[in-house]
Amino acid sequence: MCHEAFVELEAAVLAATDACSAGLAYLDFAVAHPRRYRVMFGAADLSDQAMRLFTQVLTDPGRAMALWLGLHGLADQRASISRSPAFAALAPRLIASLI
Numbered sequence: 001m002c003h004e005a006f007v008e009l010e011a012a013v014l015a016a017t018d019a020c021s022a023g024l025a026y027l028d029f030a031v032a033h034p035r036r037y038r039v040m041f042g043a044a045d046l047s048d049q050a051m052r053l054f055t056q057v058l059t060d061p062g063r064a065m066a067l068w069l070g071l072h073g074l075a076d077q078r079a080s081i082s083r084s085p086a087f088a089a090l091a092p093r094l095i096a097s098l099i
Contacts, residue, residue, distance in 0.1 A: 005036045010053050022057045023071050023095035030075035037075060047072075058099065070098040 009029045016022035030037040041047060050072070054064040074094060078087055 002040045005033065005040055006049055013053055014056060019057050019067065019099045020092060020095050023067065024091065026071045027075055027078060027091055031078055041072065067098045
């Protein structure tokens with residue numbers, strides 16, 4: 001199940017037209033599927049696959065790691081706080097700072 005969910009996440013991220021949109025797609029997936037997301041990066045630990053995914057978005061491995069780590073933290077925080085329009089407005093700025 002986790003690997004199927006990752007295929008879905010990967011398709012959404014790679015369909016994005018730029019790195020910022022890819023980051024938003026990642027966060028959208030985490031918000032839409034919070035339980036699957038937690039299992040994907042908890043018990044299943046798909047972090048290596050996520051790193052490979054983001055090196056397709058940003059070819060520099062260091063920048064790709066910074067982007068994924070930042071997105072992962074944002075997704076975790078997003079799951080922990082109530083739905084807030086402030087988060088949605090702030091997310092693109094945070095992603096841009098990671099790129």
